[in-house]
Amino acid sequence: MNRDPGLQPERTWLAWRRTTAAAAAVTVLLFHSAAHSGGDLTVIPGLTGVVVTISLALVTRHRERHLLRAQRTPPDAAHAQVIGLAAALVTIMAAATLAFLA
Amino acid sequence: MTDSPGKHEEQEPDYRFSLANERTFLAWMRTALGLLAGAVAVRQLVPEFGVPGARTILALLCAALAVLLTAASYPRWRRVQRAMRRGEPLPPNRMMLLLTIGLAVITALAVVLVVTG
Numbered sequence: 001m002n003r004d005p006g007l008q009p010e011r012t013w014l015a016w017r018r019t020t021a022a023a024a025a026v027t028v029l030l031f032h033s034a035a036h037s038g039g040d041l042t043v044i045p046g047l048t049g050v051v052v053t054i055s056l057a058l059v060t061r062h063r064e065r066h067l068l069r070a071q072r073t074p075p076d077a078a079h080a081q082v083i084g085l086a087a088a089l090v091t092i093m094a095a096a097t098l099a100f101l102a
Numbered sequence: 103m104t105d106s107p108g109k110h111e112e113q114e115p116d117y118r119f120s121l122a123n124e125r126t127f128l129a130w131m132r133t134a135l136g137l138l139a140g141a142v143a144v145r146q147l148v149p150e151f152g153v154p155g156a157r158t159i160l161a162l163l164c165a166a167l168a169v170l171l172t173a174a175s176y177p178r179w180r181r182v183q184r185a186m187r188r189g190e191p192l193p194p195n196r197m198m199l200l201l202t203i204g205l206a207v208i209t210a211l212a213v214v215l216v217v218t219g
Contacts, residue, residue, distance in 0.1 A: 087176035098165035
């Protein structure tokens with residue numbers, strides 16, 4: 001019983017970190033793209049990316065503390081909010097990119 | 103989908119399963135972010151094809167698929183979590199089908215564009 005008390009939480013917060021890193025990488029690409037196309041409004045997807053990446057970093061930090069503190073997952077309600085927030089953030093970023101690609 | 107908690111015996115699944123579900127959710131997020139990166143890269147780095155605007159359409163398809171996947175990822179996570187709480191079989195994964203069809207369409211279009219130049 002509980003032979004890997006540390007590994008599962010650790011793998012999970014590393015997954016959060018990878019996701020945040022991916023968002024940061026896409027943000028850099030969005031700014032690169034904006035720099036090569038005219039118009040002031042083209043920076044909007046990049047700025048959205050900055051906000052989303054910072055928010056994801058904060059969520060990751062929150063999750064990391066929770067996961068390392070508790071061996072059991074936190075109650076589902078709080079957990080669901082964090083997952084829902086992350087999904088909403090990345091959806092906004094994707095939608096902003098979609099809107100400005102056209 | 104009817105929610106009737108009285109009918110179903112619910113209990114929290116083993117935390118390892120909850121964490122696995124969370125990691126799967128995050129993997130879907132990264133898949134969407136990868137598609138987003140692809141969309142920007144296609145728009146920025148690929149030279150214009152013979153068909154005007156084809157590059158934009160290709161980029162838009164990638165970004166649209168990213169939006170669909172992120173929007174579907176939270177409901178998917180919830181359904182899996184609920185099935186695990188109730189001890190029911192896991193729900194069928196429609197996101198997998200969406201990703202497969204989406205990527206097949208994008209790839210086929212890219213091949214046609216490259217061939218027709």
